[in-house]
Amino acid sequence: MSITKYKDTIENGDLIMVYISRLHIKPIVVQQGEVLNTRFGSFPHDSMIGLKYGAQLLTPKGKGFVYLLHPTPELWTVSLPHRTQIVYTPDSSYILQRMNVIGGSRVIEAGTGSGSFTHAFARNVGQSGRIFTYEFHEARYKQAVQEFGDHGLNDMVVVTHRDVCSQGFVITQEKIDADSVFLDLPSPWDAIPHLDEVISQKRQVDICCFSPCVEQVMKTVESLHENGWTQVEMTEVSSLVWESRKEMIREVDDALKRLKDVKKRQKEGIEKLKELAKAKAKAKAEMKSDTYIKQPKLKDRDRGYNPFGKGRRIAEGEEGFDWFNVSKTEREIKSHTSYLTFAVKVPQLQL
Numbered sequence: 001m002s003i004t005k006y007k008d009t010i011e012n013g014d015l016i017m018v019y020i021s022r023l024h025i026k027p028i029v030v031q032q033g034e035v036l037n038t039r040f041g042s043f044p045h046d047s048m049i050g051l052k053y054g055a056q057l058l059t060p061k062g063k064g065f066v067y068l069l070h071p072t073p074e075l076w077t078v079s080l081p082h083r084t085q086i087v088y089t090p091d092s093s094y095i096l097q098r099m100n101v102i103g104g105s106r107v108i109e110a111g112t113g114s115g116s117f118t119h120a121f122a123r124n125v126g127q128s129g130r131i132f133t134y135e136f137h138e139a140r141y142k143q144a145v146q147e148f149g150d151h152g153l154n155d156m157v158v159v160t161h162r163d164v165c166s167q168g169f170v171i172t173q174e175k176i177d178a179d180s181v182f183l184d185l186p187s188p189w190d191a192i193p194h195l196d197e198v199i200s201q202k203r204q205v206d207i208c209c210f211s212p213c214v215e216q217v218m219k220t221v222e223s224l225h226e227n228g229w230t231q232v233e234m235t236e237v238s239s240l241v242w243e244s245r246k247e248m249i250r251e252v253d254d255a256l257k258r259l260k261d262v263k264k265r266q267k268e269g270i271e272k273l274k275e276l277a278k279a280k281a282k283a284k285a286e287m288k289s290d291t292y293i294k295q296p297k298l299k300d301r302d303r304g305y306n307p308f309g310k311g312r313r314i315a316e317g318e319e320g321f322d323w324f325n326v327s328k329t330e331r332e333i334k335s336h337t338s339y340l341t342f343a344v345k346v347p348q349l350q351l
């Protein structure tokens with residue numbers, strides 16, 4: 001199967017993304033006779049075969065469930081085995097549209113790393129495009145070759161084991177003729193001078209260098225200028241998801257009510273403890289030391305409304321209370337912040 005082509009039904013040997021929870025998506029290859037064990041229960045792979053992608057699968061006992069999702073570059077990015085820092089979707093989606101990577105585009109990527117961005121490139125360039133990706137770390141190179149093969153990307157991706165800073169990008173198999181370049185390397189300025197040999201001389205070429213430090217950006221900008229790149233611009237993607245909800249307005253009187261309530265419950269508790277001790281002593285005197293004396297439990301909803309502590313739950317926006325609207329950012333979003341330095345190279349037309 002291919003991660004970039006959609007199919008409807010799960011078959012033996014397919015890669016599926018098992019959605020266990022929002023923060024836990026597990027990629028598995030369906031294999032007859034195997035069982036997936038999760039904290040919600042066990043799921044035999046046999047029960048997945050024949051289901052539609054997107055189906056909800058219950059455990060044989062019917063208590064826990066997972067969703068069986070079709071692999072996408074986005075799901076792969078949040079679930080892949082990390083070998084390096086990776087580019088996450090907030091950055092890759094921005095870079096792809098900013099460099100106008102479309103069906104048929106020819107892209108250079110270095111280094112391959114964990115292959116996260118390569119998957120996003122692959123879906124955009126499609127069957128008619130090409131990605132030339134380079135990795136100098138041998139184990140990472142081999143794992144990338146394996147994964148791209150397993151995910152049906154062999155037709156689009158050419159992986160080369162190479163130090164691009166010292167050896168450049170030229171390969172013997174084919175002419176690269178790239179129209180987009182993405183460099184996620186510690187020293188992109190050493191790779192930039194090698195690009196002229198492999199980029200298109202007929203179309204505008206876009207470049208993006210992904211660097212976490214401003215010192216790297218400065219050296220990159222210098223190298224871009226020296227090598228004839230123009231429209232140099234540095235941006236940073238700050239992905240923030242805004243949460244919007246109502247917050248109840250609480251007055252000083254509410255705080256006093258709360259303190260009174262705490263005091264009242266403390267007093268009630270002390271009285272109850274006293275009663276319990278008395279009952280225990282009585283039972284002991286009657287030689288029934290094991291007697292269990294059950295205390296009536298007050299349900300939270302019976303306590304009435306308490307603006308701060310235990311009490312009846314109030315639905316957001318419920319009438320009879322004062323509310324104000326709040327909006328704030330979501331605390332956690334997966335992204336690896338780096339500076340994105342963009343530039344273009346326009347071919348010199350021979351008149």
Ligand code: SAM
Pocket residue numbers: 084085086087088110111112113114115116117118134135136137140162163164165166184185186
């Ligand atoms: N963009 C990748 C992703 O989304 O998974 C992550 C790239 S990772 C941060 C950087 C990779 O570049 C590392 O795997 C490293 O081995 C490789 N690398 C560093 N310098 C290199 C060079 N001169 N030539 C080729 N690869 C290089």
